[in-house]
Amino acid sequence: MFKRKKYHEKINWRKELSLLPGYIVVTLWVLFTAVMLFWIFAASLSTSKEIFSGKVLEFATGFHWENYVTAWKTQNVSVFFANSLLYSLVSCAGVLIISAPAAYGLSRWGFVGSKAIRIGLVIAMSVPTIMIIMPLYSLAVRWNLRGRVLLILLYIMLRVPYTTIYLLDFFSTLSTTYEEAAALDGCPPAKTFWAIMLPLVQPAVVTVTIFNFLSVWNEFFMALIFTPEGSATPVGVGLLQIVNAMKYTGNYGGLFAAVIIVFLPTFLLYLFLSEKIIAGVTGGGVKG
Amino acid sequence: MRKNKAMIACFIAPTVVTLVLMYLYPVARTVLMSFFHVTNLTASTSTWTFNGLENYFKILHTADFITSMKNMLLIWLVGGVITLALSMMMAVILTSGIRGKKFFRAAIYLPNIISAVALATMWVQYIFNYDYGLLNTMLEMIGVKSVRWLGTDLKFWSMMAAFIFGSVGYYMLIYISGIEGIPQDLFEAATLDGAGKVRQFFSITMPLLKGILKTSITFWSINATTFFLWTKMFSPVNTEGSTIVPVVYLYDTVFGGKGVVNLDAGAGAAVGVVLAIIIVIEYALTNLLIKDGDLEY
Numbered sequence: 001m002f003k004r005k006k007y008h009e010k011i012n013w014r015k016e017l018s019l020l021p022g023y024i025v026v027t028l029w030v031l032f033t034a035v036m037l038f039w040i041f042a043a044s045l046s047t048s049k050e051i052f053s054g055k056v057l058e059f060a061t062g063f064h065w066e067n068y069v070t071a072w073k074t075q076n077v078s079v080f081f082a083n084s085l086l087y088s089l090v091s092c093a094g095v096l097i098i099s100a101p102a103a104y105g106l107s108r109w110g111f112v113g114s115k116a117i118r119i120g121l122v123i124a125m126s127v128p129t130i131m132i133i134m135p136l137y138s139l140a141v142r143w144n145l146r147g148r149v150l151l152i153l154l155y156i157m158l159r160v161p162y163t164t165i166y167l168l169d170f171f172s173t174l175s176t177t178y179e180e181a182a183a184l185d186g187c188p189p190a191k192t193f194w195a196i197m198l199p200l201v202q203p204a205v206v207t208v209t210i211f212n213f214l215s216v217w218n219e220f221f222m223a224l225i226f227t228p229e230g231s232a233t234p235v236g237v238g239l240l241q242i243v244n245a246m247k248y249t250g251n252y253g254g255l256f257a258a259v260i261i262v263f264l265p266t267f268l269l270y271l272f273l274s275e276k277i278i279a280g281v282t283g284g285g286v287k288g
Numbered sequence: 289m290r291k292n293k294a295m296i297a298c299f300i301a302p303t304v305v306t307l308v309l310m311y312l313y314p315v316a317r318t319v320l321m322s323f324f325h326v327t328n329l330t331a332s333t334s335t336w337t338f339n340g341l342e343n344y345f346k347i348l349h350t351a352d353f354i355t356s357m358k359n360m361l362l363i364w365l366v367g368g369v370i371t372l373a374l375s376m377m378m379a380v381i382l383t384s385g386i387r388g389k390k391f392f393r394a395a396i397y398l399p400n401i402i403s404a405v406a407l408a409t410m411w412v413q414y415i416f417n418y419d420y421g422l423l424n425t426m427l428e429m430i431g432v433k434s435v436r437w438l439g440t441d442l443k444f445w446s447m448m449a450a451f452i453f454g455s456v457g458y459y460m461l462i463y464i465s466g467i468e469g470i471p472q473d474l475f476e477a478a479t480l481d482g483a484g485k486v487r488q489f490f491s492i493t494m495p496l497l498k499g500i501l502k503t504s505i506t507f508w509s510i511n512a513t514t515f516f517l518w519t520k521m522f523s524p525v526n527t528e529g530s531t532i533v534p535v536v537y538l539y540d541t542v543f544g545g546k547g548v549v550n551l552d553a554g555a556g557a558a559v560g561v562v563l564a565i566i567i568v569i570e571y572a573l574t575n576l577l578i579k580d581g582d583l584e585y
Contacts, residue, residue: 111296124311157310158310243412256413263406
């Protein structure tokens with residue numbers, strides 16, 4: 001998450017002292033986050049009795065890894081997890097197949113309606129989900145679409161406006177000499193796009209895919225409406241179901257284990273890619 | 289490159305289909321539906337009966353909807369002021385030259401990466417828990433009686449605190465990128481002229497961040513208006529008056545919730561349209577009130 005500096009600056013104590021209040025504020029904030037995450041992890045290895053008697057950090061009866069087994073098998077987390085993984089991966093690929101050519105086309109060829117499509121994409125990015133969810137629901141029923149296929153289709157289409165606009169900016173920065181050279185060599189335009197132009201914007205493709213992955217993994221509203229119960233449930237809605245079932249099962253260790261399992265994939269992704277993610281948050285789309 | 293109509297169509301068509309199918313048609317149908325009497329969402333249009341603005345009058349006379357709008361307004365105003373102020377403070381601290389900036393920045397942004405359901409569960413099941421929660425444990429240490437953070441009177445504010453904690457990192461990143469875009473020599477010149485840090489913040493940083501501020505207020509407004517998940521997590525089974533927000537009201541009215549006897553898709557659509565209009569009005573107002581001009585620096 002952070003690189004250790006190779007050289008040692010001489011510490012200017014007066015300057016550091018004037019920054020002390022700032023250090024205190026951010027340290028407390030981060031400490032709070034760390035305590036919360038650490039306690040949840042410790043609780044996921046404790047029994048419900050230990051949790052309720054406030055003895056989570058003592059591990060008097062050892063580490064209860066079986067909480068994870070319970071969560072994974074009995075509480076169906078394995079199903080939720082597999083679903084979310086499927087949705088995230090397939091949607092990320094699907095969005096690229098739809099958005100990348102469009103972003104390229106819109107950045108290269110001015111044609112009738114291209115401006116309207118651009119404006120439409122920008123507006124679509126800020127349309128609240130509540131404005132589209134009801135007709136989509138009745139369409140899905142009419143077309144007899146449900147379960148995994150339906151959610152994947154929805155997630156792909158949900159991410160198309162953002163992805164297209166994001167990639168469009170990057171394609172616009174590429175020089176046209178690449179295509180001219182390719183055309184002289186007799187390379188057909190479609191091939192030029194997939195083999196030459198798309199690899200040139202690879203860093204942008206990676207960033208946008210990370211964001212699409214996070215967004216689909218963490219999506220909740222659509223999943224709640226389109227998979228009320230059943231085998232297509234992803235992690236968010238699944239976790240809600242586990243929480244709601246708590247008063248019958250009373251297995252708090254299992255609940256916290258489920259929380260950790262849901263939390264871990266995006267957290268690990270963040271550990272390795274935090275710099276890229278943070279740069280991406282303010283890099284595309286958000287402009288003052 | 290030679291323009292080729294068939295090829296352009298191949299490249300663009302899937303995106304256009306998405307725009308129409310996922311956005312244009314649903315938005316148009318939602319707006320239309322808000323003017324019709326529609327009980328069941330999946331009923332065909334032939335069963336719809338036109339009833340003008342009746343759905344709008346109906347929701348405006350529903351106590352739950354009014355309560356939900358009040359809650360939303362509180363989240364927008366109180367939550368917004370606190371979140372944006374905290375984010376600004378964090379951004380100023382992190383750009384003041386402290387060590388470990390990258391680490392702090394990444395750690396403060398972390399809650400935005402975690403599934404919000406998991407984050408909300410951590411708050412509900414740990415931080416606010418009455419028996420073993422963090423807050424009550426700390427109160428116990430200093431000898432204060434435990435508090436029912438999730439009791440009816442405090443629940444809304446507890447929910448808001450958790451929501452704010454999860455949001456700060458994002459706005460902080462926006463502000464940091466804004467502050468870093470301001471040329472350093474402006475601050476150096478101000479320091480030479482004897483302006484203190486506070487004066488510099490209000491006379492240089494804030495005026496130059498107008499555009500960024502506008503963006504962040506718009507984002508916050510969209511987030512507050514479409515607030516849903518946190519209410520669902522803090523009142524998972526039964527919707528409660530203390531935490532209800534318009535989207536939850538919409539969800540219960542259209543898809544059914546505990547205590548909802550008559551489903552009313554038309555009224556739900558009207559709620560959606562009202563919220564969309566609020567977002568548009570807010571966007572226009574912010575643009576009108578905060579003029580960023582064309583600053584060159």
